[in-house]
Amino acid sequence: MVQTVLETGPVAEESTSRATHINAYRLMLLARVLDDKFASLYRAGKIHGGVFLGRGQEALSVAVGLSLREGDIFAPLIRDQAGRLAFGESILDAVRTYLGSSLGPMRGRDGNVHRGRPLQGLLPMISHLGAMIAVVNGTLFARRMKGISGTVGAACIGDGATSTGAFHEALNQAAVEKLPLVLVLADNQYAYSTPNSRQFACQSLLDRAAGYGVAGHGVDGTDLCACLNTVGQAVAQARAGHGPQLVVAQLLRLCGHGEHDVADYVDTKLKSSPVGRDCLKVAEEFLRQQSWASETDLAAWRSEAIQRVEEAVATVQREPAPDPFAEEWTALSSRQLTELHDEESPGPVDI
Amino acid sequence: MSVTYLEAIRAAQARALAEDPRVFIYGQDVGAFGGAFKATKNLANEFPGRVLDAPISEDAIAGLAVGAAIEGLRPIIEMQFADFSTVAFNQIVNQAATLYWRTQVPCPITVRLPCGATSGSGPFHSQTMETIYAHYPGLIVMTPATVEDAYSMLLEAVAIDDPVVFCEHKLLYYHLKADALPTEALPVGKARLAREGRDMTIVTYSAMVHEALAAADELKPEGWEIEVVDLRTVKPLDTDTVMASVARTGRLLCVGESWPWGGVSAEVIARVATEGFDLLDAPPQRLNAKDTPVPYHPNLWAAHRPTARSVAAAARKILRQ
Missing domain, CATH: 3.40.50.920 (Rossmann fold)
Structure with a gap:
């Protein structure tokens, strides 16, 4: 059954409790503060490789993380700091991966946004866009095979990923198998520097839903209320057994592709349009309007977030870097099947 | 009583399905039809819900296998022809092959590649892919030459905690015969x-x-x-x-x-x-x-x-x- 639900603006905010909203806002704030810290560390030359921020996408991302529960599967993409925190990833996991700490989940073997804990349902993305969707499908397929029901898997992607074959194959596969997949598409208007006009030709990426025979949900990605409602609804639909759900959010990336990118290609008209609103400010303003937060609350939440982030960074900066001499240089869990090279090479046999 | 290379591959899969509830088979036409080469003949019947047709989506087939492996299952995926595994290449070499190294979570998938040249098959149904997969760290690449090895090594492939690319040669499917399935085998990695x-x-x-x-x-x-x-x-x-x-x-x-x-x-x-x-x-x-x-x-x-x-x-x- 194909349904297309288009929600714009704060429609059903009364259904979103004050506590949920405040929690979501604080996670968004924490993600923004953490992202800003990574940006500072990058500019100070303290981070190896790139830094990729979620600025402007926190409302959508946090809604995904909060709509999932323990036991669910989450495959975030590069702008999902807020969703990761909401799903339960620790600040330390993020900082350790960015700084390459040997104590982090990736132990310096992979960095920045390429992190996760698969056995806790948090899948570590590879760089190839669209590639994580089928992996989420596999986890859900396996759950069903094991007789586990009620699990949802969410995968986040951007507008650019919709152009890949992997996206098509995986969304079609999820539809054929009627998997409880929630595919959250942040249409942030640019894939790196390429504008939507050079990326796809349909009116809206929401149009894709009908083609795959999955439910589609449109949402204003700058509006936390709308995101919580729409993503929450999509997750509930998937959990109830109504098959894959495609959520398409309209928003603007309020930063470069990475911190190396000044993003001067972004159309200034877009920045001043509704899609260019900063979701964190929109959420903050909403809290004020509802009298759900005072200026004192807002300031206290911000300083608490800053303190948590600073503490985590200070902790990780004292941690050991990976040691190439202590590193076990094998890509196999079957140690006995590892090939020996270099100095470990057995050399000629005696005869 | 003799058994062909292809029957050995089918028998190994039947045994893996029978002995290990974590095993399932996923690939194009592998279900009721029994596979393009009949390597999964009757298995969908014998093991309901565990031998499943996939859409023509090699990338998603391999990606799904990785996800299922993370959940503790042991998928066997069939690429209808080894040549088509190029469509799944990204998932095999970047997703499956790096998973353990990156996360310490093993990725026990078996990718069956019907490979090799047969007369009349042309450029896209004839390729051998072992070189390409062997180049990548994190993969085991098997190339059985005998009926006995086709059987024992496929069982080993399913048992191994790492992704295995199992290159089975189509030219051997029907002509190569053994008296019986083996009861013992050389260890994996031994020539x-x-x-x-x-x-x-x-x-x-x-x-x-x-x-x-x-x-x-x-x-x-x-x-x-x-x-x-x-x-x-x-x-x-x-x-x-x-x-x-x-x-x-x-x-x-x-x-x-x-x-x-x-x-x-x-x-x-x-x-x-x-x-x-x-x-x-x-x-x-x-x-x-x-x-x-x-x-x-x-x-x-x-x-x-x-x-x-x-x-x-x-x-x-x-x-x-």
């Missing part, structure tokens, strides 16, 4: 002496083992005793067995059905040249398919791949040195 000899070593694998053995037969009346090493797995590569053989014979020819640039035969020669140069009495040589796509017409096809005759000819050149 097999397919024939003992004293004058030269031919290192090969998969269908080329049989061309090499036929070449050895052809050379016997000329007085040459050829030793044939069947690598069985090309990754890990059993350098010890290769070196021990070259130490006995002093001469080396490597034969592979894949293309000449790089590859398993180049790797074997590089290892022998770097680690056992002193053992060689003549320059090591290799023989591969021609450096073109695999041709369609039988005349062209037969000349494209190494055959017993061309292997024997290459061997004679080395033996005369």
Whole structure:
């Protein structure tokens, strides 16, 4: 059954409790503060490789993380700091991966946004866009095979990923198998520097839903209320057994592709349009309007977030870097099947 | 009572399904139809809900397998032809092969690749892919040449905690027969002496083992005793067995059905040249398919791949040195 639900603006905010909203806002704030810290560390030359921020996408991302529960599967993409925190990833996991700490989940073997804990349902993305969707499908397929029901898997992607074959194959596969997949598409208007006009030709990426025979949900990605409602609804639909759900959010990336990118290609008209609103400010303003937060609350939440982030960074900066001499240089869990090279090479046999 | 290479592959899958509830099979036409080559014939019936047709989506098939492996299952996925695994390449080499190294979570998937040239199949239903997958860290690459190995190694592939690319040769499917399924096998990663000899070593694998053995037969009346090493797995590569053989014979020819640039035969020669140069009495040589796509017409096809005759000819050149 194909349904297309288009929600714009704060429609059903009364259904979103004050506590949920405040929690979501604080996670968004924490993600923004953490992202800003990574940006500072990058500019100070303290981070190896790139830094990729979620600025402007926190409302959508946090809604995904909060709509999932323990036991669910989450495959975030590069702008999902807020969703990761909401799903339960620790600040330390993020900082350790960015700084390459040997104590982090990736132990310096992979960095920045390429992190996760698969056995806790948090899948570590590879760089190839669209590639994580089928992996989420596999986890859900396996759950069903094991007789586990009620699990949802969410995968986040951007507008650019919709152009890949992997996206098509995986969304079609999820539809054929009627998997409880929630595919959250942040249409942030640019894939790196390429504008939507050079990326796809349909009116809206929401149009894709009908083609795959999955439910589609449109949402204003700058509006936390709308995101919580729409993503929450999509997750509930998937959990109830109504098959894959495609959520398409309209928003603007309020930063470069990475911190190396000044993003001067972004159309200034877009920045001043509704899609260019900063979701964190929109959420903050909403809290004020509802009298759900005072200026004192807002300031206290911000300083608490800053303190948590600073503490985590200070902790990780004292941690050991990976040691190439202590590193076990094998890509196999079957140690006995590892090939020996270099100095470990057995050399000629005696005869 | 005899069993073919293809029946062995089917039997191994049936046994894996029967003995391990974590195993399932996913691929194009593998369900009720039983697979393009009938390698999963009747399995969907015997194991309801565990042998499932997939859309024509090699990338998503492999991606799904990785997700299922994370959840503790042991998927066997069939690429209808090895050639089509290029569509799944990203998921195999970037997703499956890196997962354990990145996260310490094993990725026990088996990717079955019906590979190799058969007459009339042309450029896109004939390729051998072992070279490409062996290049990537994190993968085990098996290339069984016998009915016994097809059976035992497929069972091993399912049992191994790492992703295994299982290259089964289509030319052997129907013609290669054994009296019965094996009850014991060499360990994974151990090469097999397919024939003992004293004058030269031919290192090969998969269908080329049989061309090499036929070449050895052809050379016997000329007085040459050829030793044939069947690598069985090309990754890990059993350098010890290769070196021990070259130490006995002093001469080396490597034969592979894949293309000449790089590859398993180049790797074997590089290892022998770097680690056992002193053992060689003549320059090591290799023989591969021609450096073109695999041709369609039988005349062209037969000349494209190494055959017993061309292997024997290459061997004679080395033996005369």
